[in-house]
Amino acid sequence: MGESRGGTARAAWADGLTAAGLVATALLVLGVPGVGIVRSLAMLGLGAALDAAGTVVGPLVVSALTAAGIGVLAAAIGVPIGWVIASAGRIRALAVVLLMPLVLPQTIAFAGWGVLRSPETMLGNAIVGAAQDGARWLPIVVSRGLAVLGLAFWAAPLAGVVQAVAFASTPRALIEQGRLSSPSVLRRWALLMRVHAGAIGLSAAVVGMLMLGSAVPLHLSNLPTHATVIWLELTETSLAERGRVWAAASPAVLLAGVLAVAMVASMSHAVRGSVARGDQVAGGLGVRASGGAVGLACAAWCCAFLVPVLLLAVTVRDWAVVFRFPRFHADAVWSSLATSGVVGVLVLLVGVACGRAFGSPRRFARVAAWLVFGALLATALTPGVLIGAAMNTAYGSLGGSSGGSFGGSLGSVSVILSMLARFGVLGAFAGLWMAWREDASLRADGALHVRDTVRAWWVFVLSRRLLLPVGAAIASACLTLHEIEASVMVRPPGPDNLARLMLDALHFARMDELAAVILLVAAAAAPIAAAGMWAVLASSRK
Amino acid sequence: MHAAARRTLFWNANWFGVSRRVAHIAGFVALLVALMSGVALVPGCGDAPARGGPLETSVVIGETGRFPGQFAYPRAIDAHGSSLVIVDKSARVQRIDPGTGVFLGGWAMPESDLGKPTGITVGPHPFDAGVEAVYVADTHYHRVMVYPLPLDALEKTSRRVAETPPEPILTLGGYGTEDGSFVYVTDAAPLPSADPARPVSRIYVSEYGGNDRVSVFERVGDGFEFAFAFGTPGHGDGTPGSREGVMFHRPQSLALDGDRGELLVTDASNHRVGRFTLDGELIGWIGGVDAVGVEPLELRYPYGIAVLRDGTALVSEFGGNCVRRIDIETGTSVGVYGEAGRLEGQLASPWGIAVVDRTVYVLDSGNDRVQGFRSPAPAADLAEAGRNGEGWAGP
Numbered sequence: 052m053g054e055s056r057g058g059t060a061r062a063a064w065a066d067g068l069t070a071a072g073l074v075a076t077a078l079l080v081l082g083v084p085g086v087g088i089v090r091s092l093a094m095l096g097l098g099a100a101l102d103a104a105g106t107v108v109g110p111l112v113v114s115a116l117t118a119a120g121i122g123v124l125a126a127a128i129g130v131p132i133g134w135v136i137a138s139a140g141r142i143r144a145l146a147v148v149l150l151m152p153l154v155l156p157q158t159i160a161f162a163g164w165g166v167l168r169s170p171e172t173m174l175g176n177a178i179v180g181a182a183q184d185g186a187r188w189l190p191i192v193v194s195r196g197l198a199v200l201g202l203a204f205w206a207a208p209l210a211g212v213v214q215a216v217a218f219a220s221t222p223r224a225l226i227e228q229g230r231l232s233s234p235s236v237l238r239r240w241a242l243l244m245r246v247h248a249g250a251i252g253l254s255a256a257v258v259g260m261l262m263l264g265s266a267v268p269l270h271l272s273n274l275p276t277h278a279t280v281i282w283l284e285l286t287e288t289s290l291a292e293r294g295r296v297w298a299a300a301s302p303a304v305l306l307a308g309v310l311a312v313a314m315v316a317s318m319s320h321a322v323r324g325s326v327a328r329g330d331q332v333a334g335g336l337g338v339r340a341s342g343g344a345v346g347l348a349c350a351a352w353c354c355a356f357l358v359p360v361l362l363l364a365v366t367v368r369d370w371a372v373v374f375r376f377p378r379f380h381a382d383a384v385w386s387s388l389a390t391s392g393v394v395g396v397l398v399l400l401v402g403v404a405c406g407r408a409f410g411s412p413r414r415f416a417r418v419a420a421w422l423v424f425g426a427l428l429a430t431a432l433t434p435g436v437l438i439g440a441a442m443n444t445a446y447g448s449l450g451g452s453s454g455g456s457f458g459g460s461l462g463s464v465s466v467i468l469s470m471l472a473r474f475g476v477l478g479a480f481a482g483l484w485m486a487w488r489e490d491a492s493l494r495a496d497g498a499l500h501v502r503d504t505v506r507a508w509w510v511f512v513l514s515r516r517l518l519l520p521v522g523a524a525i526a527s528a529c530l531t532l533h534e535i536e537a538s539v540m541v542r543p544p545g546p547d548n549l550a551r552l553m554l555d556a557l558h559f560a561r562m563d564e565l566a567a568v569i570l571l572v573a574a575a576a577a578p579i580a581a582a583g584m585w586a587v588l589a590s591s592r593k
Numbered sequence: 594m595h596a597a598a599r600r601t602l603f604w605n606a607n608w609f610g611v612s613r614r615v616a617h618i619a620g621f622v623a624l625l626v627a628l629m630s631g632v633a634l635v636p637g638c639g640d641a642p643a644r645g646g647p648l649e650t651s652v653v654i655g656e657t658g659r660f661p662g663q664f665a666y667p668r669a670i671d672a673h674g675s676s677l678v679i680v681d682k683s684a685r686v687q688r689i690d691p692g693t694g695v696f697l698g699g700w701a702m703p704e705s706d707l708g709k710p711t712g713i714t715v716g717p718h719p720f721d722a723g724v725e726a727v728y729v730a731d732t733h734y735h736r737v738m739v740y741p742l743p744l745d746a747l748e749k750t751s752r753r754v755a756e757t758p759p760e761p762i763l764t765l766g767g768y769g770t771e772d773g774s775f776v777y778v779t780d781a782a783p784l785p786s787a788d789p790a791r792p793v794s795r796i797y798v799s800e801y802g803g804n805d806r807v808s809v810f811e812r813v814g815d816g817f818e819f820a821f822a823f824g825t826p827g828h829g830d831g832t833p834g835s836r837e838g839v840m841f842h843r844p845q846s847l848a849l850d851g852d853r854g855e856l857l858v859t860d861a862s863n864h865r866v867g868r869f870t871l872d873g874e875l876i877g878w879i880g881g882v883d884a885v886g887v888e889p890l891e892l893r894y895p896y897g898i899a900v901l902r903d904g905t906a907l908v909s910e911f912g913g914n915c916v917r918r919i920d921i922e923t924g925t926s927v928g929v930y931g932e933a934g935r936l937e938g939q940l941a942s943p944w945g946i947a948v949v950d951r952t953v954y955v956l957d958s959g960n961d962r963v964q965g966f967r968s969p970a971p972a973a974d975l976a977e978a979g980r981n982g983e984g985w986a987g988p
Contacts, residue, residue, distance in 0.1 A: 170768075170776045171803040179735075179768045190707060273706075287665035287683065289657040289961075369828045375882065544914055544941035544959055545933035559843065560777070560802055561862050 062508070066411045069404045070419035076401060077426035080472040084441030088297050091444065095294030103298035110277040111302055114263055117199065117276050122210075122259030124203035126251050129210030130244070131347035133254070136211055137218035138344075147581050149348055150208045152355045154529035155573055160201035161268035162557060162565060163359020166366050168193060169562075191273070198268035204355035206261065210254035211348075217250030218243075236343060260310060263303065265434035265536045271557055277303055278434040285440045285540065293444065300437055311429035315421055322487055360573060363566040376567035383547035384571075387532055390463070390548070394470040395528030398478035401427075401471075402520025403513065405482025410512060424479040430472035439540025442469045446541065469537040474527040481523035485516040525579055533572050645915050645929030647938030648966045651952060654694040657961040659683055661696035669713035669730070669780075670897070670945040670956040670963065673742055677947060677954055677963065678727055684709045686729065686740075686758070691949050691965060700758040708733025711944075712780035712799075712846065715742065719763050719796070719817070722789040726762060728781040728796070735774070737781045737798055739763035765798065765810060765817060773810075773819035776802035782847035782856070784871065786812075795820070795871070797856060799844040807844060807858060809873065823873035828863055828882075831875045839867070839875050846945070848898045848906065850921065857906060857921070859895040866895055866908060868921065879924040890926040892917065897945035897956065901968070909943040909955055916946060916955055918969055928969055935960055 092100055136146040152159070168175045181189050225246065244251060265278035273279070281303070284296045367373055377384055401423070408420035430438060446465040538550040549568060556565035654677075655664045666682035676697055677689045684705035688697040702710060712730030718741065719726065725742045738761045766775040779799045786794035796810045796817055806824035810817040823836040824844065831839035842862035849856055855876065858867040868876035880892035893912030900906045905927060908917045914933035919926055931940040941959025948954070952965045 169803060171770060183768055187706075287657060287659055289663075292658070368826060372828065379882065543933075543935060544939070547912070559862075561843065563842070564862070 063413065066408065066413050066416040069408050069411075070416045073401075073404055073408060073419040073423040076471075076475070077423040079468060080430050080475065081426050083445045083468060084438065084472075087444030088441055091294035091297050093294075095298060099295065100298035100301075103295045104301050107277055107280065107299045107302065110275055110280040113274070114276040114278065117269065117274060118259040118262040119255075121199055121203050121206065121262045122255035122257075124200070125206040125210045125258040126214075126255035128203060128207035128351045129214055129254060130240075130251065131344045132208055132211030132351060133214030133218050134344045135348045136215035137221075145345065145348070149211065149352050151577060151581060152205055152352065153208045154526050155356065155577070156533045156535075156553065156569065157202060157205045158267050158271075158535075158553065158557060159363075159569055159573075160204045160355050160359045161198055161271070162569070163362045164201060165194075165197055166362040166562075168197070169366070194272040195269075195274045198266075198272040198274060201268050201359075202262060202266055203258075204351065206258040207351050207355065209261070210258050213254035213257050214247065214250050217247045221246070236341075260432060263306070263434070264432070265436040267535050267554070267557075278436065281434070282436045282536075285436060290444065293440070300434075303434055303437065307429050307432035310432055311425050314428060315425040318483075319421055322483070325487070356573075360569065363562070363569055366562045367566045368563060372563040373567040373570060376564065376571060380547060380552060383549055383552055386547070387549040390466055390470065391528040391531040393467055394474065394531040395524040397467070397471055398475055398527040399520050399524035400478075401475050402478035402481040402485070402523050403517075405479045406485035406513065406516065406520065407482075407508065409483050409486035410508070420479075420482070424476070424483060427472070427476040427479050431474070431476040433472075435473055435534065435536025436540050438472050439469050439537030442466075442472075442537070442541045446543075465541050466538065469541050470527075470531045470534060473534065473537055474530050477523040477527050478520055481519040485512070485519045488516060525582070529579060532575070533568075645931055647934075647936070648916075648931045648940070648955070648964055650938045650964050650966055652692065652694075652965040653937055654689060654691060654954075654963040654965070655961060659685075661687065661699065662689065662694055664961045664963075666961060667956050667958050667963070668709065668711045668944050670947045670954060671713050671715040671727075672947040672949045672954075673715040673725060673727070675949055677949065678713055678715055678742075679956070679963070680710045680713045680729065682709050686710075686713070686727065689963075691952065691954060691963075702729070702731065702738075703758055704731075704734055712778065714781055714783070714847075716783035717785045717792040718742075719783065719793045719812075720815075722792040726783075728783060730778040730780050730798075732777050732779065735768040735776060735778060736764055736766040737775075737778055737796070739765075763817070765796065770804045772822065773808070775800045775808070776804040779843070779845050780847045782849050784849060785851075797847050797849075799841075799847050799858065801826075801841070801843040801845075805841040805844060807841070807847070807856075807869075807873065821873065823869070830878060833875050833877060835875060836873045839869075839873075841867075845896045846898050848900045850900045850906075852902060852904070853921070855921075857898055857900060859898050859908065861894050861896055861911065864892045864894065864912075866892065866898065866906070866919070877924065879919055879921070890917075890919070890924070897943065899946045899948050899953070901948065905969075907946050907948070907953060909946040911942050911944060911958075914940045914942065916940075916943065916953070930966065930969070931955070937964070940964070 095103070132149050135149060166172075168178055170176070170179065178190050178193055221243065225243075263276075263278070265282055269276055270279050270282055277300075281296060281300045284299065285293070288296050405420050405424065408416040411417055411420075442465045533549055533553060535550040535554050538548060539554055542548060542551065549572060553565065553568045553572075555561065556568060655662060655667075657663065657665065659665055664679065664681045664687075667679050668681060670677055670679045672678075673688060675691070677691050678686065679689060680686045680702075684702040685699055686702065687699035689695070690697055709732070710729050711732045712728075714728040714730075715725055716728060717726070718724040719739060727740050727742055729738045729740065731738050738758075740759050740761055765781075766773070766778060768774060768776070770776065775798065777800055779801060781799075782797045783793040784795040784797065786792060788794075791812050794812055798808045798810065800806060800808070803826055805826040806822050808822040809820045811820040821836075824839045824841045826842065827840035828842060829838055829840040831837060840863075841858070841860050843860070844858050844867075845861040846859040847856060854871055856869045856871060856873075858869065860867050860878075864882050865878045865880040867878055870876060880890055880895070891913070892908065893910050895908045895917075896911040897909035898906055900921070904922060905918050905920055908919060910917060915929050915931040917926055918928035918930070931938070931943070933939060933941065935941065939960075940955060940957050943955050944958040945956035946953065947956075948968060951968050953968045954963050954965045957964050
């Protein structure tokens with residue numbers, strides 16, 4: 052009893068410290084950039100701010116249509132992927148490979164397939180020839196279509212994951228009934244799609260939400276979405292005049308905030324209900340995915356990753372450029388790896404802390420966890436260029452432009468905070484999943500004292516689910532390695548990073564270097580991502 | 594379960610074949626190492642690599658924006674008498690007073706949806722002696738547009754950039770990979786002539802985009818016709834004394850050295866500067882990938898170049914965030930100016946460089962401004978070589 056009381060007291064302290072840390076994290080990722088933005092808006096005035104916000108109605112419509120289009124395409128491409136992820140048997144291991152493109156650059160498909168329309172190719176010459184004959188719209192339309200399709204292929208695995216959660220709950224009887232009642236594969240698929248129409252629509256909505264941001268292919272193709280227009284405005288406006296730009300960007304920020312609040316409210320309600328009922332997460336389909344589904348899923352993966360990488364490799368004129376790239380740009384490589392490592396560790400800590408806090412019997416800890424989850428979700432849904440620009444504004448306000456080691460350190464911290472704002476939600480989500488998946492017996496009041504000590508929580512919860520936050524940390528590190536949107540806005544001049552090298556290579560058609568960067572990132576990230584995803588999937592099946 | 598028994602069970606259990614005790618200890622150690630490494634690396638990651646130190650800036654011109662006198666990522670610069678002509682990413686060509694930064698006149702390029710110009714050169718009017726013109730490398734429209742200077746008509750509206758440009762006096766190129774056509778034009782350099790009937794005898798044009806080369810157009814009758822080209826895409830060196838085997842990977846800028854009768858080409862993505870005769874024969878290379886990381890000469894994406902009369906040239910390094918002065922004859926570095934950053938005296942991705950009087954003007958593109966510093970050349974050799982036909986013997 053005495054040990055239990057002491058353990059409970061220590062657990063309370065642990066929960067308190069965890070909650071404080073989570074609140075501090077939320078304040079950092081929201082407060083630091085928020086102060087700069089609020090100052091800029093205050094200098095602008097309400098009337099001017101409203102005027103500026105009203106000028107972006109057109110780009111907002113373009114954003115909505117583009118996001119919807121990408122979402123629908125990704126949802127359609129993601130169906131076979133989701134089916135494979137949810138299926139039974141060893142084929143499920145293929146899910147690890149199918150999910151890999153999600154942690155690799157969004158620009159792979161756009162850049163790779165774009166090789167086919169390069170100036171020296173048949174298609175490229177035909178496009179430019181037609182443009183010179185009067186069809187000036189053709190190169191623009193081709194570029195934008197390529198951007199939309201490339202992003203749809205990149206996001207298809209995400210749509211598949213969302214759909215897989217629903218597919219996994221498909222009653223086996225329904226599948227067997229479908230096979231018996233209709234010999235036509237297409238009719239069976241149509242039946243299943245009708246049954247899971249809600250999930251497929253949800254997957255399109257999730258992808259669409261992400262694509263409201265500042266995806267690089269949309270920027271490169273000059274598609275006038277809201278985020279692309281704001282990106283251009285940010286690069287052509289001095290810091291002193293950015294209030295007008297922030298006002299114009301406010302719809303995106305407000306939307307991200309509203310979506311985050313709505314999702315937090317919805318998820319907290321769902322989690323509370325699930326815990327109260329003692330629900331168990333579905334263990335997956337009771338049947339194996341068919342060869343057709345596997346084939347389609349692999350074809351989607353090839354279109355998203357394999358074929359574009361091969362096309363880029365074919366364009367390489369001198370492989371010596373590729374092989375000496377790590378040496379030539381050693382400072383950029385190390386800088387990116389260091390930043391990724393720090394971000395990965397921070398996301399791991401967020402995940403563990405959230406796992407502790409979400410599962411705590413103390414309300415204040417759970418509230419802190421939901422607070423940081425909402426904050427990180429809001430920043431994740433905000434276009435990356437806005438995150439980077441906001442951090443850059445704060446960096447300047449805090450004296451980062453003073454130069455020297457202080458300025459340099461502050462610049463690096465700004466970069467790391469930006470990445471945490473963009474990808475920290477993965478750790479928070481891993482923590483939520485970790486707490487949600489606690490064995491039902493541990494939630495019973497009778498076992499409260501077991502969970503309530505730090506050691507017991509470590510033994511019975513964390514050690515069994517540690518791979519979830521570890522997987523989230525690895526995924527965050529991979530995404531940080533090549534994140535462009537926030538990096539180019541916040542990173543001070545000086546040592547390059549892989550993201551800036553990639554953007555320069557895309558802008559200035561340095562195809563050998565682009566191939567080198569993408570091959571380097573893919574070679575570094577692929578095995579790590581595969582190991583991390585395998586760990587997450589293995590852990591979530593326990 | 595008794596606490597001691599729980600402890601025993603916990604530490605003795607295996608986890609993927611590794612004892613939990615070992616796994617947890619290793620995990621803690623790894624976490625500590627990662628955190629400490631990150632903390633140690635974080636300050637260093639922000640530090641710019643050592644270059645020449647801050648510029649001793651005498652003037653800073655411009656700031657971010659789209660009003661006259663402001664710039665949106667300026668990409669090319671050249672001198673026009675005692676003024677500067679600058680083109681930026683909003684496709685505006687502006688003439689600026691270098692002492693005050695005041696806008697003197699300018700216009701927007703006629704088309705820019707597909708992209709913006711990346712090169713600008715002020716040189717002799719192709720047809721009228723004693724007058725200057727501006728040669729704009731309209732990159733994404735695969736052409737060189739030549740406009741008259743000094744923008745008399747437009748200077749009357751010096752409060753704004755004119756929406757329509759003046760009528761071009763010459764247009765070269767068009768899309769294609771055959772002779773006389775271009776993919777992505779980067780720069781144009783007119784070769785002055787002492788003959789008043791032919792103020793410009795040749796126009797050199799560089800391009801990239803899979804057709805990386807330098808094309809030469811010669812004055813024939815009332816116009817200019819394609820004469821020859823040299824260079825192919827790649828990373829090879831070629832043979833000195835010949836055009837054979839010469840390769841470029843984004844030849845970004847051209848500069849004519851009137852004293853030596855040479856053409857200098859900044860081969861940006863090969864990190865070198867090429868010296869050629871006026872007939873395109875290779876003399877030699879300065880820098881290169883093998884020099885990268887080996888001080889004192891290391892050119893990281895040399896974009897802009899200005900030749901001085903003392904036998905040196907100033908090269909703006911887009912990737913190095915500095916200006917390097919090189920001895921053309923020996924190929925050695927004789928000075929580095931500037932370092933990466935946003936403060937005055939620091940540079941961010943400088944695209945171009947020009948010299949007016951005793952001041953060198955660096956296009957500090959990433960900071961949307963121009964910075965001027967005192968020319969390192971001796972007073973007698975301040976002017977850029979080869980301008981306006983001075984000292985040219987002609988081809």
